[in-house]
Structures are given as C-alpha cells and as structure tokens.
Amino acid sequence: MTVAVASGGITTPQGFRASGVSAGIKANGGLDLALLVSDTPATAAAVFTINRAQAAPVLVSREHLSRSGGVARAVVVNSGCANACTGENGLRDAREMARTAGETLGCAAEEILVASTGVIGVALPIASVTRGIRTAVSSLARDQGADAARAGRLDVSVPPADGQRAHARRNGRLFVRFQLHAVAFYRQRGRRRIRTWNLGRNHAESLCS
DSSP states (O other), X not given: OEEEEEOOOTTOSTTEEEEEEOOSOSTTOOOOEEEEEEEEEEEEOOOOOOXXXXXXXXXXXXXXXXXXXXXXXXXXXXXXXXOOSOHHHHHHHXXXXXXXXHHHHTSOGGGEEEEEEEETTXXXXXXXXXXXXXXXXXXXXXXXXXXXXXXXXXXXXXXXXSOOEXXXXXXTEEEEEEEETTEEEEEETTEEEEEEOOSSSOOOOOTTO
C-alpha cells in the first residue's frame, strides 16, 4: 500500500461545504460551532467509544445512524462543552441540535450526526447553540474548512491541522480521507462515507484499513 499526503481541507472533495462560527459557548468568544454538510445524502458509518460513560451526542448519533439506515447529510460539532454526564437534559439538547440542523438544511433530524467536546458535566447553552447552527448554515461555503476545524477543536496549545488529505492505494482501490477534529469523511468508488467518533483512546480501527 502506498500513501501520499497532500495539502487540502475537509471541503476539498466536491459536494462538501463547511462553516465555523461563534455560538457563544466559549467565554472568550472564539469559534465554537462547526458544521460539515454533504450536498447529497451520504452513506454513513461510525465507530463510537466503548466506555460505559457515554455522552449524549454519542448516544444520539448512534440512534440516528440506526434510524436512517446509515445515511447522513451533516455533522454538527461544538467545542467548549462536552454535553457529557448531563442526563436526560443532555439527550434533549443533543436531539435539539440535530433537529435544528435538519430543519434548517431541509432534511430529517436522523440524517444529522452531533458531536461535542469541552467541559464535562455542564449543560449546553442550547438557545445559543441553535442560533449558532442557523448562522452556520447560512455561512456554509467550500472555503470555510479552516474555520470549521478551529471551531470544532479543544482549547489546546497546538492547534490541529486545518485539513489533511491522505491517499492510500490498496489492491488497486483508492481511498481518500479528510479529517476534521473528530470527524472523517471517506470517498470510495465515487460514494461518500462519513465516520464520526467521540475523542478518546479506545476506538475501532478505520473502516477503510
């Protein structure tokens, strides 16, 4: 297998748009809500943490993939609040994120995956988040991958790459991977695939490996 890394971002493949906005989750006013959208329904698959304590976004995204039959249109990622250890209220907020995104994009809530990273045990400011989602939809563009990457990251001293593309050839087939924080899109034989997971150490290996 040969691998070549090229410059690019999450929106480099045709058919994907992204945005990153400030929804008011972070006290410093920084970018904290990212949206990735496939212009057409994408074949979707996911691997999730196997920890016993699973955050609301993990539970909701798993539920949505099951209900949609493995189809997704978008991923909403917020930083600044993990929406973890938040009980039924957290589940309600995660579902509201998906509902708002689906309503604004014109698709079913089950076709939206959600992810959150940040402080544990704190409730999402859901009114601010839903406003941010609507703003993010109106800001979607092919050249906004870098802002989406910044909006979906943890507050760490070394920021992640805005986007990285890896070409891997195995058995004559070409796989292309684009990563954004906790989200990865795959394209295989002209079909788009989405993978999303909760950050942690115990994840399954890549579906394309």
